[in-house]
Amino acid sequence: MKETPLSNCERRFLLRAIEEKKRLDGRQTYDYRNIRISFGTDYGCCIVELGKTRVLGQVSCELVSPKLNRATEGLANTCRPTFIKS
Secondary structure (H helix, E strand, O other): OOOOOOOHHHHHHHHHHHHOOOOOOOOOOOOOOOEEEEEOOOOOEEEEEEOOEEEEEEEEEEEEOOOOOOOOOOEEEEEEEEEEEO
16 A cells, blocks of 8 residues: 655644644553454454454455365465454
């Protein structure tokens, strides 16, 4: 994913906030949000809650049999990881 460069105004704003130890959500520099990780009923699924942010992560995999002419070259395909933010 290509990153979008910051404008000079955004850069100055961020540097000033860092110098003044300010955060947009009102927390102090070393304040943290509560984290909770729960594993779903499906294999490879979990829900991560960080403050009011919830993320569902799921990963799956399948074993692929080798081709007849390449008996020692089977595959373990990892299927698309899925992340859903709410």
